[in-house]
Amino acid sequence: MISGEKITKIILFLASLIVILIASGMVFSLMQGALPAFNEFGLKFIISTDWNPTEGKESYGALPFIVGTIATSIIALLICLPLAFSTSLFIGEIFRGTKLASFIGMMVDMLAGIPSIVYGLWGFYVLRPWIVAMGFNEQGYGVFTAGLILAIMVIPYATSISVEMIKMVQNDLKEAAYSLGATRKDVIFNVILPNARSGIFTSYILAFGRAVGETMAVTMLIGNSNIIPKSLFDTGNTMASLIANQFGEADGLKLSSLVAIALLLFVMTGFINGLGKMLIKKI
Amino acid sequence: MKKIAILLVTFLFLWSCKNSKSEEKLENEKSKPVSLTAAGATFPLPFYNMAFETYTKNTGILLTYGGIGSGGGIRSLKDKVVDFGATDAFLSPKEETEFEAPVVHIPTCIGAVVIAYNLPGMEGLKLSNQNLSDIFLGKITKWNDAKLIATNPNLKLPAMNISVVYRTDGSGTTYIFSDYMSKISANWEQAVGRGKSLQWPVGMGAKGNPGVAGTIKQTVGAIGYIGSEFAFAQKISFAQIQNSKGNFIAPSLETISAAAQGDIPIDTKVMLTNASDANAYPISGFTWFILYKDQNYGGRSKEQAIETVKFLSWIIEKDAQNMAQQVHYAALPEKVALQAKEILKSVIYNAEPLIK
Amino acid sequence: MESILIAKKEITNFFKWDVRFIKDKIFTGFIILFSLITISPIVLIISKLISMGYKQLNFSFFIETAPNTYQAMLAKEAGNIIPGGILNGITGTIFMVFLASLMAIPIGILIGIFLYENGTKRYAKIVKDITDILQGVPSIVLGLISYFWVVKYITNGFSALAGSFALFIMMLPLIIRSTEETFKMIPVSIKEAGFALGVPYHKIIFRILIPSGLSGLITGILLSISRVIGETAPLMLTALGSMAVNLDIEKPTSAIPLLIWEFYNDPNMVDLIWASSLLLMILVLGLNLISKMIISKRNL
Numbered sequence: 001m002i003s004g005e006k007i008t009k010i011i012l013f014l015a016s017l018i019v020i021l022i023a024s025g026m027v028f029s030l031m032q033g034a035l036p037a038f039n040e041f042g043l044k045f046i047i048s049t050d051w052n053p054t055e056g057k058e059s060y061g062a063l064p065f066i067v068g069t070i071a072t073s074i075i076a077l078l079i080c081l082p083l084a085f086s087t088s089l090f091i092g093e094i095f096r097g098t099k100l101a102s103f104i105g106m107m108v109d110m111l112a113g114i115p116s117i118v119y120g121l122w123g124f125y126v127l128r129p130w131i132v133a134m135g136f137n138e139q140g141y142g143v144f145t146a147g148l149i150l151a152i153m154v155i156p157y158a159t160s161i162s163v164e165m166i167k168m169v170q171n172d173l174k175e176a177a178y179s180l181g182a183t184r185k186d187v188i189f190n191v192i193l194p195n196a197r198s199g200i201f202t203s204y205i206l207a208f209g210r211a212v213g214e215t216m217a218v219t220m221l222i223g224n225s226n227i228i229p230k231s232l233f234d235t236g237n238t239m240a241s242l243i244a245n246q247f248g249e250a251d252g253l254k255l256s257s258l259v260a261i262a263l264l265l266f267v268m269t270g271f272i273n274g275l276g277k278m279l280i281k282k283i
Numbered sequence: 284m285k286k287i288a289i290l291l292v293t294f295l296f297l298w299s300c301k302n303s304k305s306e307e308k309l310e311n312e313k314s315k316p317v318s319l320t321a322a323g324a325t326f327p328l329p330f331y332n333m334a335f336e337t338y339t340k341n342t343g344i345l346l347t348y349g350g351i352g353s354g355g356g357i358r359s360l361k362d363k364v365v366d367f368g369a370t371d372a373f374l375s376p377k378e379e380t381e382f383e384a385p386v387v388h389i390p391t392c393i394g395a396v397v398i399a400y401n402l403p404g405m406e407g408l409k410l411s412n413q414n415l416s417d418i419f420l421g422k423i424t425k426w427n428d429a430k431l432i433a434t435n436p437n438l439k440l441p442a443m444n445i446s447v448v449y450r451t452d453g454s455g456t457t458y459i460f461s462d463y464m465s466k467i468s469a470n471w472e473q474a475v476g477r478g479k480s481l482q483w484p485v486g487m488g489a490k491g492n493p494g495v496a497g498t499i500k501q502t503v504g505a506i507g508y509i510g511s512e513f514a515f516a517q518k519i520s521f522a523q524i525q526n527s528k529g530n531f532i533a534p535s536l537e538t539i540s541a542a543a544q545g546d547i548p549i550d551t552k553v554m555l556t557n558a559s560d561a562n563a564y565p566i567s568g569f570t571w572f573i574l575y576k577d578q579n580y581g582g583r584s585k586e587q588a589i590e591t592v593k594f595l596s597w598i599i600e601k602d603a604q605n606m607a608q609q610v611h612y613a614a615l616p617e618k619v620a621l622q623a624k625e626i627l628k629s630v631i632y633n634a635e636p637l638i639k
Numbered sequence: 640m641e642s643i644l645i646a647k648k649e650i651t652n653f654f655k656w657d658v659r660f661i662k663d664k665i666f667t668g669f670i671i672l673f674s675l676i677t678i679s680p681i682v683l684i685i686s687k688l689i690s691m692g693y694k695q696l697n698f699s700f701f702i703e704t705a706p707n708t709y710q711a712m713l714a715k716e717a718g719n720i721i722p723g724g725i726l727n728g729i730t731g732t733i734f735m736v737f738l739a740s741l742m743a744i745p746i747g748i749l750i751g752i753f754l755y756e757n758g759t760k761r762y763a764k765i766v767k768d769i770t771d772i773l774q775g776v777p778s779i780v781l782g783l784i785s786y787f788w789v790v791k792y793i794t795n796g797f798s799a800l801a802g803s804f805a806l807f808i809m810m811l812p813l814i815i816r817s818t819e820e821t822f823k824m825i826p827v828s829i830k831e832a833g834f835a836l837g838v839p840y841h842k843i844i845f846r847i848l849i850p851s852g853l854s855g856l857i858t859g860i861l862l863s864i865s866r867v868i869g870e871t872a873p874l875m876l877t878a879l880g881s882m883a884v885n886l887d888i889e890k891p892t893s894a895i896p897l898l899i900w901e902f903y904n905d906p907n908m909v910d911l912i913w914a915s916s917l918l919l920m921i922l923v924l925g926l927n928l929i930s931k932m933i934i935s936k937r938n939l
Contacts, residue, residue, distance in 0.1 A: 004839045004840065004841060005839060005840040005841075007841075008839075008840045008841040008844065009840070011749065012749055012750075012752055012753040012756065013753065015746055015749035015750045015753060016749075016750050016753045016754075016762075016763070016766045018746055018750070019750060019766055019769055019770055019773065019811070019812075019815070020765075020766065020769060022773065022808060022811075023769045023772065023773055025784075025788075026776070026780075026784050029784055029787050029788070030780075030783075030784075033787065050482075051482070052482045053453065053478060053479070053480045053481070053482075054475070054476045054477075054478040054480075054481055054482065055375065055377070055476075055478055056476075057476070082673055083673050083674075083676060083677045084677070085673075086669065086670040086671075086672075086673030086674050086677070087673065087674045087677045087678075089670050090670055090671065090674040091674075094667060094670060104674055104678060106931075107678040107681050107682075108677065108678065109927065109931075110681050110924060110927070111677075111678070111680065111681050113865060113920075113923045113924055113927050114681070114684060114869075114920065114923070115868075115869020115870070115871070115896060115916075115919055115920075115923065116869065116870075116871065116872070117869065117871040117896050117899055117900060117916075118684065118688070118869065118899075118916045118919065118920060119684075121899070121903065121912055121916060122680075122683075122684045122687060124497070125687075126683070126687060128501075129501065132501065132502070138444075138446055138502055138504070138505075139446065139448075139487060139498050139501065139502045139505065140501070141487060141489065141498070152680045155677055159677070183659055183660065183662075183663035184663055184666070184667060185662060185663045185666040185667075186659075186663075188666075209775055212777070213775070213776070213777025213778070213779070213780075214777070215777060215778065215779045215871075215872040216871045216872050216900075219490060220490065220494075223451075223487050223488055223489070224451035224452070224488040224489065224490050224494075225451060225483070225486075225487055225488040226451070226482075226488075235487045235488060237451070240777050240779050240872075243779050243780075243783065244779055244872050244875070245451055245452045245490055246452060246453055246480070247779075247783060247786075247876060248351040248352045248354070248355035248452070248453075248875070248876070249351065249352035249353060249354025249355040249356075249357075249358065249452070249453035249454075249479065249480075250354065250358070250453070251354060251357065251358045251361070251381075252381070255358075258783075259783065262779070262780045262783050265777055265780060266776060266777075266780055269775045269776060269777060270772045270775060270776075272775070273771060273772065273774075273775035274768075274771075274772070277768070277771055318887075318890055320796055320797060320879070320890070320891055322797070322879060325904065328708075328904070328905065329707075329708035329709070329712075329905060329907065330708075332707045332708050332882065332905075333707040333708055333709050335882060336707045336882050336883075337707075339882070339883060345881075345883055345885070345890070346882075347879065347880070347881045347882065347883075347885075347890070347891045348882070349797065349879035349880050349891060350901070350904065351875075351879070359797075362790075362791055363795060363796075364790055364791065364795060364796040364797060365796060365797070491904050492904070492906075493903060493904050493905070493906060493909070496906060512906065513906045516712060516715075516906040516907050517906045581795060606709070609709050610708055610709055610712070
């Protein structure tokens with residue numbers, strides 16, 4: 001007879017298999033779906049800039065969307081950087097432990113809770129007219145607008161991890177610096193940053209990973225033109241928003257190309273998050 | 284132990300939910316009230332929403348329509364995940380060969396694609412065929428281009444750049460528009476062609492009719508094509524288009540219906556763009572439901588098949604057609620409705636027609 | 640002469656101090672300014688939602704299904720508020736989140752326990768890494784997967800089950816990780832005491848681990864629900880939407896975010912997006928608040 005303990009252990013083990021099944025099934029399905037596209041275009045698919053769905057002239061390539069994804073995410077990261085950095089110092093150091101800090105922390109958490117589609121609506125009806133009013137471009141859509149909304153969306157992720165990292169810096173180090181006559185700025189740049197640097201860096205990598213996969217808000221703001229954007233205020237498209245735009249009506253080779261892009265997106269986010277996790281483990 | 288047993292049962296239940304669906308399905312179908320799912324074109328969405336809701340209220344049969352785009356409607360039917368699909372572009376012969384079984388088209392109403400623009404205080408812009416294609420090919424880039432002034436002597440067109448706006452998601456609206464453009468301009472047919480989504484020479488994209496409508500509304504100097512309902516409801520100005528007889532025609536229920544006055548082939552698979560009637564608005568088109576001719580597939584019950592055909596024959600009749608007009612779609616001309624009825628009569632289940 | 644030199648040095652030192660002091664102040668000022676900029680969107684978004692949406696938030700908003708275009712058009716032309724509500728979205732969201740929870744909670748907790756028990760083993764580490772990868776997968780990809788698996792092969796059509804399956808894959812890693820973290824915080828001595836008394840393994844799990852980590856588990860579950868409740872992209876590909884209330888797992892179902900997307904796409908109904916978004920925000924923030932309260936209670 002098998003003991004109760006064994007059964008429990010088996011059940012736990014079987015449960016863990018579900019994760020593996022889902023993940024490997026996902027990779028399998030994506031690969032299977034992407035196969036026709038890679039068969040047709042080969043690895044050129046990744047560097048081709050064509051996205052021509054006209055019947056008879058069909059030709060697909062992923063480069064405009066890879067560029068769009070990376071461009072929007074980098075813009076998001078650049079905007080997010082000073083803001084998340086300041087906010088994490090505000091919460092984790094300057095006003096550490098005060099009511100004010102926990103209030104700001106709560107507001108940042110709320111930012112993380114807002115659904116993507118609500119960001120999209122707000123971006124469409126509020127942010128976009130501002131972009132037009134400031135004269136950046138004529139219609140307000142574009143890589144920059146999408147990057148801006150992404151920045152707001154990923155700030156909470158960068159902030160919350162950074163706060164943890166800043167709080168982890170030992171107090172006696174900071175106090176030693178203060179007793180030597182250092183100002184707060186000196187302490188932040190000479191004590192906290194060197195100690196929390198890799199952690200803060202990781203938080204931005206993870207924020208970048210989030211920005212790469214965001215869909216709805218980007219779809220509503222980027223302009224969805226299937227070309228490589230030529231400037232900050234040009235329209236473009238990201239991998240996720242292309243899938244959201246076109247999966248519904250895609251078929252045949254186009255469907256396969258979209259799945260191939262989903263596969264690339266999967267690999268990309270997996271790589272970025274893996275990198276982030278690896279760095280965090282080192283800390 | 285008991286709790287583990289309960290957990291196990293939950294698991295088994297969940298897995299069985301997933302795995303033994305097909306067996307359950309057969310049993311369930313008899314007890315459950317029939318419900319129908321359709322998906323596809325967004326162009327007639329306001330009409331379909333209304334018609335589906337009314338029909339559900341009147342008959343108790345739960346109808347669901349998902350506006351996922353014409354291409355989505357076609358794929359959903361091919362994947363057999365809906366009872367019928369909806370599309371603004373009829374299936375090409377190549378597309379039909381990709382289906383496992385013959386498919387029939389049922390027209391439901393006539394809609395128009397309007398050329399909407401944003402020039403404050405300038406109503407009734409007239410666009411000749413040449414000018415229309417030149418704008419969308421990027422050959423005319425300024426609103427005060429001499430060619431535009433020539434056809435609009437009464438408008439003080441400003442020295443502004445023209446911003447072309449197009450749909451980026453695949454759509455029947457784009458198909459109807461590009462079909463018309465291909466008919467009036469050899470250059471267009473060469474350079475761009477027709478399709479549900481295209482590679483555009485100029486302009487910027489927006490998602491869905493609302494995206495294009497919103498962009499035009501907020502951008503002075505913009506021009507784009509949208510489903511007529513969106514221009515009517517949001518009070519966006521639209522251009523008069525030159526039809527095949529050379530008349531400049533504004534879209535209205537009358538001019539849109541006029542596009543369907545000519546002879547319609549028996550299977551109704553025809554594009555109404557650039558119609559020959561002197562009063563026809565030239566960028567008009569049927570929108571269709573598509574369904575399998577033999578309704579006995581994938582374990583569908585006969586009841587399901589009957590209800591599908593019943594609903595489709597309701598939507599081509601008077602009550603539903605009046606509804607279409609309330610939301611600015613033109614009703615099917617009587618003879619087309621009769622043709623559609625004939626097509627429905629040819630739909631079978633086990634070689635037996637479903638309605639007489 | 641010498642004294643003058645010393646005084647001069649003192650003065651320059653003083654000014655150096657002063658410059659540093661001012662620089663420090665400016666720096667702190669920037670930090671405060673940037674922090675305020677960071678949180679300004681939340682204020683702007685919520686005030687926009689309230690100011691645009693409060694008019695629609697009446698009783699019928701919660702008990703009636705979405706209006707059709709024509710009703711909305713007539714109301715708009717007459718300058719009235721749009722009739723009807725989003726009952727089909729509310730029930731659909733609750734229904735699909737419930738189904739997703741039904742799958743994700745037990746499986747997630749079991750896997751969390753597995754990782755907690757075997758955390759150092761190679762296989763468990765692989766499971767943990769895969770869980771992290773799953774957590775990072777964009778939701779649109781999950782929608783696509785659920786379309787291929789559930790819509791095409793299991794329900795043979797768009798369905799609530801397909802929507803909830805996508806949400807389930809989203810929730811799973813969150814619950815696994817929060818379960819594991821929660822159990823790690825429970826003193827090992829409690830568990831060991833159980834073993835010493837000869838309590839069977841599964842009883843230790845159900846009688847000791849789960850009860851003492853309950854608040855942590857609930858927090859994790861609530862947060863994972865709040866993460867998926869506003870998801871739109873995967874539901875577009877799987878649940879499709881529905882005009883009526885549907886509680887059949889094999890049939891298409893609506894959800895609040897799906898309705899927002901539909902309203903946004905219909906020129907006559909666009910006014911409804913604000914009230915619907917407001918309600919969605921209230922749900923998400925409410926869940927966050929409850930879990931915050933549980934955390935702070937536990938920490939007391």
